[in-house]
Every structure is written in C-alpha cells, then in structure tokens.
Amino acid sequence: MLRISLSTLAIVSVASLAIAASPIADRQALMKANGGATKALVGMMKGETAFNLDAVKKALTTYQQNADSFIALFPEGSDKGEKTSASPKIWSDMAGFKAANDKFKADATAALAAITDEASFKATVPGVLKNCGACHEAYRLKD
Amino acid sequence: MTRIVSLVCAVVLLGATAFYALTTPEAYTALRGDHAHQPTRARDLENGQTLFHAGGCASCHAATDDESRTHLSGGKPLVTPFGTFYPPNISPDPDDGLGGWTEAQFIRAMREGTAPDGRPYYPAFPYTSYRGMTADDAADIFAYLKTLPALKGRAAEHQLAFPFSLRRGVALWKLAFLSNTVIAKDPKQSEAWNRGHRLVEGVGHCGECHTPRTIAASLDRSRAFAGAPALEGKGFAPNLTPHETGLQSWSSDEIASLLKDGFTPDADSVGGSMADVVRNTSTLTDADRLAMATYLKSLPPIPSVKPKSVTP
Numbered sequence: 001m002l003r004i005s006l007s008t009l010a011i012v013s014v015a016s017l018a019i020a021a022s023p024i025a026d027r028q029a030l031m032k033a034n035g036g037a038t039k040a041l042v043g044m045m046k047g048e049t050a051f052n053l054d055a056v057k058k059a060l061t062t063y064q065q066n067a068d069s070f071i072a073l074f075p076e077g078s079d080k081g082e083k084t085s086a087s088p089k090i091w092s093d094m095a096g097f098k099a100a101n102d103k104f105k106a107d108a109t110a111a112l113a114a115i116t117d118e119a120s121f122k123a124t125v126p127g128v129l130k131n132c133g134a135c136h137e138a139y140r141l142k143d
Numbered sequence: 144m145t146r147i148v149s150l151v152c153a154v155v156l157l158g159a160t161a162f163y164a165l166t167t168p169e170a171y172t173a174l175r176g177d178h179a180h181q182p183t184r185a186r187d188l189e190n191g192q193t194l195f196h197a198g199g200c201a202s203c204h205a206a207t208d209d210e211s212r213t214h215l216s217g218g219k220p221l222v223t224p225f226g227t228f229y230p231p232n233i234s235p236d237p238d239d240g241l242g243g244w245t246e247a248q249f250i251r252a253m254r255e256g257t258a259p260d261g262r263p264y265y266p267a268f269p270y271t272s273y274r275g276m277t278a279d280d281a282a283d284i285f286a287y288l289k290t291l292p293a294l295k296g297r298a299a300e301h302q303l304a305f306p307f308s309l310r311r312g313v314a315l316w317k318l319a320f321l322s323n324t325v326i327a328k329d330p331k332q333s334e335a336w337n338r339g340h341r342l343v344e345g346v347g348h349c350g351e352c353h354t355p356r357t358i359a360a361s362l363d364r365s366r367a368f369a370g371a372p373a374l375e376g377k378g379f380a381p382n383l384t385p386h387e388t389g390l391q392s393w394s395s396d397e398i399a400s401l402l403k404d405g406f407t408p409d410a411d412s413v414g415g416s417m418a419d420v421v422r423n424t425s426t427l428t429d430a431d432r433l434a435m436a437t438y439l440k441s442l443p444p445i446p447s448v449k450p451k452s453v454t455p
Contacts, residue, residue: 031411039410046400085378085414129412133405133421136414141378 024081027073030066037062038132041125051118056125060112063128067105071098085141097139104131166314168261175323180250182282191287194280196426198273198346202419203230206294212422215240216294221267223374225360226303228267236293249285250278256317263313265301271362275326275345320361332441335430339438342431347424349435352380352416355448369445378415379449386444398436399429 037059043049044056078084079091090097111124164170195201201212207219214234221228234240241249248259256263256270264270273281306312326345328337343349354362355371370382370389382389390398397408402424405413413421424432 035410038406038412042404042406042410087415088377129404129406132412133414133418136412137416137418140414141373 023073023075023078024084024086027070027086028083030070030073033062034066038129041129045122045125045129051121053115053117053121056115056121057112060108060115060128063108064105064112067101067108070101087139087141090139100131100135100138104128104135107131162311162315165318166263166311168255168257168263168314171255171257171263171314171317171321174318175255175321180247180254180278182246182250182278184279186286187279187283188287188290190280191283191285193427193431194276194284194346195287196423197342197431198284198348199420199423200233200284200288202416202423204233213291214294215288215291216296217298220299223267225265225267225307226301228265228301228303229298231298232294232296233288234291234294235289236295239295239297240293241288242293244285246282246285250281253281253284254278255323256313256321262310263317265303265307265310265313266316266360269348269351271321272345272348272351274321274323275341277325280346316359316361320359333437335434335437336441338431339434339436342435343438347435349383353383366445366448368439368442370447370449372449373415379447380417382445382447383439384442384445385440386446388447389444390439391444395433395436395440398439399432402427402432402435403429 040049040055040059044051074086074090074094074097076091079086079088107128111128114124115121201215201218203218203221204215205212205218206214206216216232216234216236216239218230221230232240235242237243244252244259251257252259252264253270253273253276255274256266256268258264326341329340332340350362350368352374353368353370354364355366355369357363368383368389369386371380372378373380385391393408401407401413402421404425405418405421407413412418424435
C-alpha cells in the first residue's frame with residue numbers, strides 16, 4: 001500500500017513538474033512563431049523579399065492571436081527554469097507587462113486595418129516592430 | 144617592545160604615505176604619461192554628435208523621462224555587484240553639470256578617469272575604453288555637449304559596499320590596469336577596419352559588457368569580446384567573436400543590420416541593455432555600422448564560457 005502511494009506520489013510529482021515546465025516551452029514556441037512573422041515583415045521592409053499583402057496580413061494576424069494567449073503563459077512560479085531568459089520584472093511588474101502586450105496587440109490590429117499597399121506598409125510596420133525591442137528591453141534578460 | 148611598536152608604526156606610516164602618493168592624480172599622470180591631451184585641430188560638432196551617440200552617453204546620463212535623449216541631467220541608477228552608481232549631470236549647467244569645466248578637464252576625465260577635483264572616477268564610467276580616443280575626438284564631444292540644454296539637478300552619492308566605497312583605491316586600480324594609449328591606426332588594414340576598431344574598442348566601449356573580467360574586475364584581454372555574464376544582473380552578454388558560439392555564422396551586413404534595427408538574422412529583437420545600445424547605434428551611418436561589423440569579423444575566434452549559474 002505504502003509502495004503504491006509512493007509511486008503514485010512520484011507519478012503525480014513528475015506530472016506536475018511537466019505541467020509547471022510547459023509554460024516556458026509554450027511561450028518560447030509562441031515567440032518563435034512571432035519571430036517567423038517578424039522575419040517576413042523585416043525582409044519586406046528591407047526589400048529582400050517582394051511586398052506581398054497577404055503575407056503581411058498573415059504575419060500581423062499571428063501577432064494579434066499570439067498576444068491573446070501570451071500573458072497566460074507567464075503564471076506565478078514559471079520565472080525559474082533551465083532555459084528561460086524571462087526577466088523577473090515580468091512578475092514584479094505584471095501590470096506593465098500586460099500593458100506592453102496590449103499595446104503590441106493594439107498596434108498590430110491598427111496596422112491590419114491601415115495597410116492596403118506597400119506605401120502604407122512601410123509607413124506603419126516600423127511602429128509595430130518597435131514593440132519588440134521596447135518589451136525585450138524591459139522584460140527579457142539579454143542573451 | 145617599544146622598538147617593535149615603533150617599527151610597526153613606521154611601516155604603517157610608510158604604507159599610508161605610499162598609498163597617498165600613488166593615488167594622487169599626479170602619480171597616474173607621471174607613471175602612465177600624459178599622452179594625447181592636446182587637441183590638434185578646430186572643433187568638429189558633427190563628429191562630436193556622432194561620437195556622443197557611439198559612446199552611449201545618453202544611455203546613462205539622459206533623464207529617464209527624456210525622449211530626445213539630450214537632457215543630460217542624470218539617468219537611472221546603475222545597480223551592480225559593487226553597489227549602486229548614480230550617473231551624474233553632464234549637461235552644461237555651470238553649477239550641477241559640466242558648464243564650468245575646461246576642455247582640458249573634460250579630456251582628462253574621458254582619457255584618464257580623473258575628475259576636475261583630482262578624484263578618480265569609478266570605471267562604471269567607461270573611461271577604460273574612452274581612453275582609446277584622441278584628444279580631438281574627446282574635445283569634439285565636449286563641444287557638442289555644450290550645445291545641449293543646461294539643466295539643474297545633482298545625482299545622489301554612489302552607494303557602494305566596502306572596500307569599493309574607498310574611492311582613492313580606484314586610483315591604484317587605474318595604475319595597475321588602465322592603459323592610456325590612443326588606439327593607433329593600423330596601416331595594413333582598411334579604412335573601414337580602422338574606423339571600426341576605434342568605434343568598437345574605444346568610444347563604443349563594447350568590451351565593457353562583452354569581454355569577461357578578471358578577479359580584479361579589469362577586462363580579460365586574452366578573451367576579448369568572447370561574451371561575459373551581465374554585470375547588472377542575470378543574463379549573458381553574447382560572444383561577438385567569429386567563433387561558432389559567437390557570430391561566426393553572421394555576415395558583416397547582418398551585424399550592421401542588428402546595430403541599426405535591433406533584429407538578429409532570425410528576426411529576434413535584442414533585449415536587456417542591448418536594446419538601449421541599439422537606440423544609440425541606430426543613429427550612426429550605415430558606413431560606421433558596417434565598419435564596426437568589419438572589425439568584429441576580424442577578431443580571433445574564442446569560445447564562450449558561460450558560468451553554470453548564468454541563464455542561457
């Protein structure tokens with residue numbers, strides 16, 4: 001009986017560890033998706049790839065959707081892990097972190113409505129991309 | 144017994160006298176030589192502005208609420224393992240800033256780390272790298288600073304742990320570790336390389352974060368630019384050498400591009416204090432950013448060594 005409960009305990013602990021560790025992996029996967037979207041936008045900004053309105057909309061939609069699920073991936077206690085460069089400031093200043101995410105989503109949403117051609121793309125997208133550096137400066141440790 | 148006491152007293156007195164003598168600003172000038180303190184040409188305000196940005200002056204000295212980054216009444220405190228540094232007012236205010244300074248005093252501050260009153264500066268002010276610039280370059284920065292708004296306000300005193308709180312001791316550290324030679328031109332290398340050399344090693348002071356430090360907190364030149372644990376907290380300033388753990392796979396254009404818009408080739412946006420560095424380097428010319436990249440690509444490749452405790 002004792003043996004069973006011990007092994008149950010072990011399984012439960014392992015399972016809870018796995019759950020506790022997943023937000024880090026999830027948010028990193030999400031950031032990777034954002035990175036892919038950014039790569040497409042930056043490539044067009046620099047003229048390395050041709051302007052493509054559909055690709056722009058797809059990238060901005062990725063930002064929008066990811067912003068919706070982003071904050072939930074930073075639960076209390078997920079500040080520590082082998083491979084996170086999330087800054088402790090996220091948890092000490094959750095309100096500021098949420099506000100930065102909201103601004104990012106609002107800028108992406110506004111850009112989706114504003115961009116109709118290459119000229120409006122080049123005028124609008126740099127403002128959206130400023131969110132990346134601003135948020136990383138405050139809430140990510142350098143790596 | 145009396146003899147032993149007098150002997151101990153004599154040794155202590157001698158030691159104190161030697162410490163006092165070695166930590167005077169004159170000792171540094173005498174032992175390290177007073178090189179390159181005389182400007183050789185007329186002031187160039189445009190060069191001063193460029194070097195002001197390349198040197199990241201605003202990153203520490205601009206008021207935190209100042210979007211223009213030209214209100215230099217002092218910025219946010221710099222928290223380090225040695226204690227907390229409060230960046231001073233370097234606006235041209237005659238009382239609180241450097242409005243009352245002479246050009247020679249400014250050049251000495253930048254190149255020797257000595258304040259007008261003779262006290263040594265803590266190397267949180269990166270004169271350890273700035274010393275590589277010429278007197279002309281330093282004088283141009285001074286001339287540019289004088290064109291910015293004069294503002295009131297004095298920074299708080301630095302809050303440092305013992306023994307770092309003994310400011311005079313910094314003078315000994317300077318004698319031991321601070322070279323004061325100007326970065327020399329290498330005629331075998333291209334103009335771009337030489338420009339990059341001056342920007343990266345001198346005014347840009349990249350090594351202050353990206354080169355690891357010895358136990359005495361001096362830069363470990365044998366591992367120049369191989370990456371180092373962040374001084375102001377967790378994190379790691381990456382390896383900039385062309386090693387596989389550094390920038391080997393990056394082209395010069397990609398490095399220059401990061402300095403312009405903050406994006407890595409994978410479209411990741413740099414974080415931590417590098418985001419602020421990019422705010423400075425984004426104002427430089429494409430040619431200057433490419434020059435910095437050219438120099439970095441020419442460095443000997445050195446593998447990164449990340450301490451276990453450092454977040455990857």
